[in-house]
Structure formats: structure tokens, C-alpha cells
Amino acid sequence: MLQKENTISYLGADFSYHHLAAMHYFEDAQCISAKSFDTIISNVQDSVSEFGVIAIDNTLAGAVTGNLERVIKSGLTIYGEIYLQINFHLAAIKKMEVNELMEIYSHHMAIKETHDFFSGYQHLKFIETVSTAGAVKKVAEEKLLHAGAIGNSRAIEHYGMHIIAYNIDNHPD
Structure with missing residues (x-):
């Protein structure tokens, strides 16, 4: 599938925290839901989406297991970060x-x-x-x-x- 300009993959259903982060960071992007962090990375590598949003750190729980390693291993570039207030x-x-x-x-x-x-x-x-x-x-x-x-x-x-x-x-x- 060819890359669509200004598209971003995120984890979970509509209005997941990853989706909220994607909408905040990329205001006019078309958001594409993914079922796993590996799918987000594959979507970017395979040009399904231009960018992906992946949690690297959780202030309370620490590093999100394996995500930084996934990004490094994939060869993708980290372009920015966002701090998102979480209220359950x-x-x-x-x-x-x-x-x-x-x-x-x-x-x-x-x-x-x-x-x-x-x-x-x-x-x-x-x-x-x-x-x-x-x-x-x-x-x-x-x-x-x-x-x-x-x-x-x-x-x-x-x-x-x-x-x-x-x-x-x-x-x-």
C-alpha cells in the first residue's frame, strides 16, 4: 500500500491515549488504528502510514517494555515527544x-x-x-x-x- 501524506498509525481503538496523542501532535493527520506496537512500526516501514505514535515511557510505571528497543531495531527515527496527562x-x-x-x-x-x-x-x-x-x-x-x-x-x-x-x-x- 502506498504512503498517504500526513497519515499516522496509533495503538488501539478511536480515542485511545495513543490516538489522543496522535491528534494532538499531528492535528490534521489521517489516523490509522493498529492492534499492536509491531503493527505500527510495520505500517511506517511499509509506507501504510507516514508516522507512528508509540509510548516509550510511563511516568508511574517506567519504560513501556520493549518499545524503545523496537524503534531502534526498526531503524526508524524518533521525531518528537509529547507528554499526555492521563486521567482514568x-x-x-x-x-x-x-x-x-x-x-x-x-x-x-x-x-x-x-x-x-x-x-x-x-x-x-x-x-x-x-x-x-x-x-x-x-x-x-x-x-x-x-x-x-x-x-x-x-x-x-x-x-x-x-x-x-x-x-x-x-x-x-
């Missing part, structure tokens, strides 16, 4: 109490970074997804009535979900 919220299909939920969907880092909030809800089962926005999309599209998703406000609004708990991060600043 808990969303559900309808307004409800957290103790009414049975499952929580999200990216493994979001689950880790909201652990303190959920410590009083031992009955919950956590299910990992590719991105936080992917979790919100899954719960919304599959109408999972007893499931919640950890995500950002833009994704929650986009997929028509309701925030049932705000700023659930372990370190909300």
Missing part, C-alpha cells in the same frame, strides 16, 4: 454503583494504575484489552450490563458510556 475514569453502560459490576475491562497498565480504587471490590474480575478505549468500545458495543471499563473521558463520551467513578488513578495528579 470508570465507565458503564448505565448509571450504577461499582459494587453492581462483575467485570472490569481495560489495558493492563490502566488496571495496575487504578488498583487502589478497586481494593475494596474483591469480587471483580479484571480482563485485559489492547487499549483503554478498546475496553470502553467493547463494553459499549457488546452492551455488557454488569461490566465496567477503565478509560478516558473522550472515549467514554464517544462510545456513549456513563462515568460512574471519576479520577480513579492511584496518583490522580
Whole structure:
């Protein structure tokens, strides 16, 4: 596939944090969703997209495992960086109490970074997804009535979900 000018690949569903970073850094770019970091790199190498957005570091959790090595090994060039404020919220299909939920969907880092909030809800089962926005999309599209998703406000609004708990991060600043 030939490269389209001003295109950028990002990880996850629409309004994932990678998508938000792509839209912020490349305001007028056509954004292309990818299912993995390796796919983002392949998209750039194969001229499917002109650029890719890949998380290298997480302020709370440290280096995103393997991503810097992936970029170096690929021979691609890092052109810039963006610092993105991360605020996690808990969303559900309808307004409800957290103790009414049975499952929580999200990216493994979001689950880790909201652990303190959920410590009083031992009955919950956590299910990992590719991105936080992917979790919100899954719960919304599959109408999972007893499931919640950890995500950002833009994704929650986009997929028509309701925030049932705000700023659930372990370190909300």
C-alpha cells in the first residue's frame, strides 16, 4: 500500500491515549488504528502510514517494555515527544454503583494504575484489552450490563458510556 501524506498509525481503538496523542501532535493527520506496537512500526516501514505514535515511557510505571528497543531495531527515527496527562475514569453502560459490576475491562497498565480504587471490590474480575478505549468500545458495543471499563473521558463520551467513578488513578495528579 502506498504512503498517504500526513497519515499516522496509533495503538488501539478511536480515542485511545495513543490516538489522543496522535491528534494532538499531528492535528490534521489521517489516523490509522493498529492492534499492536509491531503493527505500527510495520505500517511506517511499509509506507501504510507516514508516522507512528508509540509510548516509550510511563511516568508511574517506567519504560513501556520493549518499545524503545523496537524503534531502534526498526531503524526508524524518533521525531518528537509529547507528554499526555492521563486521567482514568470508570465507565458503564448505565448509571450504577461499582459494587453492581462483575467485570472490569481495560489495558493492563490502566488496571495496575487504578488498583487502589478497586481494593475494596474483591469480587471483580479484571480482563485485559489492547487499549483503554478498546475496553470502553467493547463494553459499549457488546452492551455488557454488569461490566465496567477503565478509560478516558473522550472515549467514554464517544462510545456513549456513563462515568460512574471519576479520577480513579492511584496518583490522580
